[in-house]
Amino acid sequence: MSRSPVDRVLSEITEREVVDLTVELVRIPSVFRPGEPEANERAVARTVEAWFRREGFSVEVQEVAPGRPNVVGWVGWVDGASPGETLCLEGHTDVVTEGDPAAWRHPPWSGLIEGGQLYGRGSADMKGGLAAAMVAAAAVRRARVPLAGRLMVAALVDEEDAMSGAKHFVGTPLGRGVSAAIICEPEQNELCLEQKGVLWARVTVHGRMAHGAMPYAGVNPIAAAGQFLARLPQLERRVRRGVRRSRFLGVPHVTPTVVRAPVGHVAQNNVIPATAELRLDVRLTPGLEPGGVLGAIEELAQDTERRCPGTRITVEPVEAPRPATRVDRSEGIVKALEWAVRRVSARRPVFGGVPGSTDGTILRTALGIPIVTFGPGNRLIPHQVDEHVPVAELVEAARCYAAAAVRFLSRHD
Numbered sequence: 463m464s465r466s467p468v469d470r471v472l473s474e475i476t477e478r479e480v481v482d483l484t485v486e487l488v489r490i491p492s493v494f495r496p497g498e499p500e501a502n503e504r505a506v507a508r509t510v511e512a513w514f515r516r517e518g519f520s521v522e523v524q525e526v527a528p529g530r531p532n533v534v535g536w537v538g539w540v541d542g543a544s545p546g547e548t549l550c551l552e553g554h555t556d557v558v559t560e561g562d563p564a565a566w567r568h569p570p571w572s573g574l575i576e577g578g579q580l581y582g583r584g585s586a587d588m589k590g591g592l593a594a595a596m597v598a599a600a601a602v603r604r605a606r607v608p609l610a611g612r613l614m615v616a617a618l619v620d621e622e623d624a625m626s627g628a629k630h631f632v633g634t635p636l637g638r639g640v641s642a643a644i645i646c647e648p649e650q651n652e653l654c655l656e657q658k659g660v661l662w663a664r665v666t667v668h669g670r671m672a673h674g675a676m677p678y679a680g681v682n683p684i685a686a687a688g689q690f691l692a693r694l695p696q697l698e699r700r701v702r703r704g705v706r707r708s709r710f711l712g713v714p715h716v717t718p719t720v721v722r723a724p725v726g727h728v729a730q731n732n733v734i735p736a737t738a739e740l741r742l743d744v745r746l747t748p749g750l751e752p753g754g755v756l757g758a759i760e761e762l763a764q765d766t767e768r769r770c771p772g773t774r775i776t777v778e779p780v781e782a783p784r785p786a787t788r789v790d791r792s793e794g795i796v797k798a799l800e801w802a803v804r805r806v807s808a809r810r811p812v813f814g815g816v817p818g819s820t821d822g823t824i825l826r827t828a829l830g831i832p833i834v835t836f837g838p839g840n841r842l843i844p845h846q847v848d849e850h851v852p853v854a855e856l857v858e859a860a861r862c863y864a865a866a867a868v869r870f871l872s873r874h875d
């Protein structure tokens with residue numbers, strides 16, 4: 463009896479291969495350290511590229527910045543040879559700092575396995591997910607399953623900072639050709655249909671410098687900043703009233719994260735500074751537009767100006783806001799992945815939401831394509847000391863990616 467394409471693909475995936483590849487990637491530190499070109503993603507990117515070439519993938523290396531290359535590998539139809547959809551399994555090659563290595567129970571670049579957990583910086587966020595995606599795509603190729611489309615693995619740089627890798631990718635012909643994506647971030651193998659968005663705002667309060675002994679001779683921006691801060695909870699309640707509570711992500715948050723005065727000159731006990739600065743970290747839920755929130759912050763600023771005569775308050779986004787994203791459960795990629803989870807693990811798929819934004823936010827907003835975030839590792843573990851990923855989840859992710867790809871790219875199964 464001939465086995466189904468999915469069975470053939472799944473039989474190509476072994477725990478050993480997924481684990482070994484994850485360990486190999488974890489052992490290459492890839493913390494972005496400006497001014498140290500050998501300390502960033504380049505070495506990981508080279509390893510990924512060599513692996514793709516050994517496995518017979520088509521490969522494109524995209525130099526995003528000096529020493530910071532995206533690597534994209536794909537199997538299936540070659541450009542222009544056939545129509546069909548492109549499914550992208552997306553991961554990033556950078557990791558955040560390990561902090562104090564002495565605080566770790568195992569060295570942060572060891573990839574050591576203990577009690578079914580693989581330890582190391584990037585094990586969950588997200589070299590494990592990337593390795594699982596690579597092995598999944600290779601398994602599809604090795605099983606020689608005919609694809610009515612293209613299966614791509616994109617290993618992008620700089621997710622942890624400005625997401626310049628994803629922003630570059632969506633401007634390339636390969637990126638523009640993507641029809642749907644699975645973002646392989648650690649979400650404990652839940653199908654995440656929503657991702658929070660973020661808006662960072664800088665609020666600058668301008669007053670007038672004066673001697674501390676003669677406050678009536680100046681305008682104190684610190685007092686106005688205090689008034690503004692005191693009324694933020696009210697603003698937050700108003701923002702929350704403007705959007706439906708998300709089942710997965712709850713309510714939006716408006717959080718002050720930076721307070722600074724004076725700005726640009728030395729702090730002295732007897733000097734009322736000219737300016738004070740606040741930064742707000744606003745987390746958006748689906749349906750809440752960054753422009754509307756910015757407008758509400760501006761209104762609070764104007765109101766504070768009226769209460770504090772002589773002050774002027776400006777509000778500006780620190781960088782382009784990232785909107786929250788949501789995809790529908792009826793999307794083909796969601797259904798394919800849901801099917802894959804049932805098929806591979808014989809459990810009911812769990813749906814969820816991503817508490818932050820990811821490269822998927824860029825893919826979703828720039829390309830308008832459906833994305834699902836799904837990957838191995840506890841949602842809370844990224845950026846912590848003793849980061850680790852359960853080996854069983856790693857292997858399950860690889861198998862789910864492969865099965866979902868076959869399902870999504872065959873449609874005849």
Ligand SMILES: [Zn+2]
Binds near residue numbers: 621647
């Ligand atoms: Zn990540």
